[in-house]
Amino acid sequence: MRLLNAIGCCTLIASASCLVVVAVAGGAIKIPIHKNIHYRQNTRARAYKTLKKYGHHQRLSPRDFGHQPVTDVENDVEYYGVVGIGTPPQMFKLDMDTGSSDLWIPSMKCDHDGKCARHSRFDSSLSSTVTELKTPWKIAYGDGSTVSGHLAIDRLEFSEITIENQLIGxxxxxxxSFLEDVVDGVFGLGFPSLSAMVLxxxxxxxxxxxxPISNTVLSSILSHELIPAPVFGVWLGDGDGEGSDANGDxxxxxxxxxxxxxxxxxLTFLPITHSRYWQVQVDGAQLDGxxxxxxxxxTIIDTGTTLLVFPIAQAKKINKAIGAKSDPWEGxxxxxxxxxxxxxxxxxxxxxxxxxxxxxxxxxxxKQEGWCYSAVTTTxxxxxxxxxxxxxxxxxxxxxxxxxxxxxxVKRRHH
Structure with missing residues (x-):
């Protein structure tokens, strides 16, 4: 087994070639992930949001996905991490997302008839370390929906790590779709090539x-100089819905x-097939052995996506095998x-x-007694x-x- 262990406390002083990062607790840095206590499933909304993220939603026919309009539901976000930005830190609930690369949060300018106020918004006047830039920033999706604003540089804190001069949208x-989310913004952990933020x-x-400025979170925290090993592990509970672990996470x-x-x-280590995404090769699938x-x-391993998403022919094959049917209205x-x-x-x-x-x-x-949505959806x-x-x-x-x-x-507590 190939094992990457923490090798002790890591403290670095700023120089011309490194960022100021302080890591404690044996060198490893843990970010607890919390469940939204108001979470409720909305499979159609999560599927549609994923297709928007990857720019495929407009290519689906009504029969492929469902004819009725799909909107995001306020409570349909299950996991988020809490991070601090600025000095003193202002706290935000962020989607820890391996499928994107940028860190962004709402500014005080974000209003939309008061809808932005339901989220935490970053108040630049309260941070003694912020540097706001005139550089515009925008992420555009296939349907024309966007997040846009300006770039800033400030201090980032999460768990027991601090990064000075983090680039922030x-x-x-x-x-x-973003206004209706429970999370305030996104904590991207993808490769720099995916970044939409350019100075x-x-x-x-x-x-x-x-x-020096940290342009992406991944580039700043996953270098050999900053943490014991350039690696991070993800655990999303034991899969049994039994609640938090012994630490309350x-x-x-x-x-x-x-x-x-x-x-x-x-662990089985699989090579990345394309450095734009955390993407590996699937060689086959079987049902019940x-x-x-x-x-x-x-396949892209994406913590910012809820479901299993497959090309149309493959999704059809899997769904038929598990006893699912394609409903013209519901998918x-x-x-x-x-x-x-x-x-x-x-x-x-x-x-x-x-x-x-x-x-x-x-x-x-x-209105369809005895029928549930499938977690296998179509792209x-x-x-x-x-x-x-x-x-x-x-x-x-x-x-x-x-x-x-x-x-x-995963290791389960109950078998």
């Missing part, structure tokens, strides 16, 4: 803050190390009392990684996306140095 305007003059900006991201108490057996579903292709649905004792297994790196059948059955379909693109449904069943390690993802079954 201050959102002055947000589309309705027009990096040297000029660094002269203003008298030091519903999940965690751990930087600089991995937590061997969270998984069974050994018997039926070969002939599923192959690249893929299956009997709520479907066989929940088996598993859907994916072959990667010569090993099988499972998603339990019970986790493929989502919330009840309105017209070619890429598979494994969201939280997969990650709750499998501990995932994101290794920057070796450009791999390590996966192992």
């Amino acid at each position: 201050l959102a002055d305007r947000e589309s309705s 027009e003059d990096q040297k000029d900006a660094e002269a203003k803050v008298l030091g 519903d999940g965690e991201f751990i930087f600089g190390s991995i937590d061997t108490s969270r998984f069974e057996g050994e 018997i039926e070969d579903l002939s599923i192959k292709g690249d 893929w649905i299956l009997p709520c009392d479907s066989n929940q004792g088996g598993s859907l297994d994916f072959r990667m790196g010569g090993n099988l990684f499972s998603v339990r059948r019970k986790d493929l059955v989502r919330e009840k379909v309105p 017209p693109g070619n890429t598979i996306i494994f969201g939280d449904v997969f990650i709750r069943n499998n501990y995932c390690v994101f290794d920057v140095e070796h450009m791999t993802i390590g996966i192992a079954p």
Whole structure:
């Protein structure tokens, strides 16, 4: 087994080539992940939001996904981390997202007839360390929905780590999908090539803050100089919905190390197939250890996605195998009392990684007694996306140095 351990307390003093980062607790940095206590499932909304994120939603026909309009529901966000920005720190609930790369939060300019005020907004006048820039920033989605504003540089704090001069997007305007989210913003953990934040003059900006700027969170915290190892592990609970662990956490991201108490057996490390995303190869799939579903292709391991997303033909094959049907109004649905004792297994790196059948059955379909939504949904693109449904069943390690993802079954408290 390839194991990356924390190797002690790491403290660095600012120089011309490093950021100021202080890590304690044995060198490993843990960020507790919290469940939204008002969470309620909305499979159609989460599927649509994922397709918007990857720019595929407009290519679906009504029969592929469902004819009725889909909107985000306020309570349909399950996990978030709490981070501080500024001096003194202002606290924000952020989506810890391996499928994007930027850190952004709402600014005080964000209003939208008072809708922004339901979120925490960053007040620059209260931070003694902020440097606001005139550089505009914008993320645009396929349907024209956007988050836009201006860039700033300030202090970032999460768990037991502090990063000086972190580049931050201050959102002055947000589309309705973001306004209706429970989270305040996004904490991107993807590769720098995905970043939408570009400084027009990096040297000029660094002269203003008298030091180097961290353009993405990943580049600042996952270098050998800043933490014991350029790696982070993700655990989203034990998958049984039994509540928090002994420390009161519903999940965690751990930087600089991995937590061997969270998984069974050994990690299988898979090479990244494309450095734009945390993306690995799926070599096959089977149902209940018997039926070969002939599923192959690249899959993005995305903590910012809820469901399992497949190209149309593959989604159809899996859903039919688990007993689901395509409803012209609701998309893929299956009997709520479907066989929940088996598993859907994916072959990667010569090993099988499972998603339990019970986790493929989502919330009840309105006005269709006995029918529930399927956790397997459709994209017209070619890429598979494994969201939280997969990650709750499998501990995932994101290794920057070796450009791999390590996966192992989660350890469950109840068998």
